[in-house]
Amino acid sequence: MARDNKAGKVLLVDDDWDILELLEYNLEKEGFKVKALEDSYQAISAAKEFQPDLIILDIMMPHPNGIEICRELRAMKRFEDTYIFFLTAKSESYYQEAAFETGGDDFIEKIIGLRALTYKVxxxxxxxxxxxxxxxxxxxxxxxxxxRSHSVRIRDKEISLSKPEFELLFFFAQNPLKAISHENLLCNIWGSEIYMFDTSIDVYIDNLRAKIGDRFIQMTADRRFRFVPGIQW
Structure with missing residues (x-):
């Protein structure tokens, strides 16, 4: 993970140099130290030397591809907890499944936009x-x-959620007690290029609260949301 007194280091691996330059520029502008690689053969050795806090991999690269690189990195103890994000033009579900099963933390489609990736970093x-x-x-x-099954249960009762509701709950559950803004939800779940009113996000959250219990997702005075665990269901 990133050090508390630094923004962190990011390793970029993509065979599209235009995307690498754009990402490198945007991330350095945010204060990150960035190393960009067009040659995937150098990814493992560069990761060992650079010791990044977060790695961004394209999937469809000449051997080794992003999936292969991720698998090899996850087999090393030093990279067990390092964030690994996939940035790819492939949207098919089996690519996402392979990315997560190999150890990827997130999967961002290039069509959604690179600003969403910068925001997630x-x-x-x-x-x-x-x-x-x-x-x-x-x-x-x-x-x-x-x-994996996109299922939610409370005690022995299965709760049916839409995909947006599930993604909201999963993000909330991984970030308990944190005040989460509409912008944060929009960029991390849908992508910054998606045009959506705050009221649309509110509708999804209202539906989610109705299904799991409204006391577990609370709204703060400044209209942020907070997931409150530890209450008896």
Missing amino acids: KTVLKRRFVIRKRVPELNIGELMINR
Whole structure:
């Protein structure tokens, strides 16, 4: 994880140099120390030397591709907890499944926009939020959230959630007691290029609260949201 007194270090690996330059520029502007690689063969040795707090991998690169690099990094103890994000033009579900099963923490489609990726990097390295979609299951009291099956249970009762509601709950559950803004939810779940009113996000949250119990997602005085665990269901 990033050090408390620094914004953190980011390793970029993509065979598209235009994307690398754009990402490098935007991340350095945010204060991050960045190392950009166009040659995936250098990724493992560069990671060992650079010791990044977060690694961004393209999937479709000449051997080794992003999935192979991620698998090799996760096999090393020093990179067990390092954030690994995938940035890819591939949107098919099996690419996402492979990314998470291999150890990727998030999967960002290039079509959604690079600003969303920059925002997510700031979210985890500066604001200390958690985005780890590789976690297969979260158990909080009697609430069980299974990412692989996209199922939610309270005690023995299964709760049916839409995909947006599930993603909201998963993000909330990984960041308990933190005040979360509409902007944070928009950029981390839908992407910064998606045009959505705050009221639309409110509708999703209202639906989620109706299904799991409204006392567990509270609104602060400045219209932020807070997930409150530890209450008996």
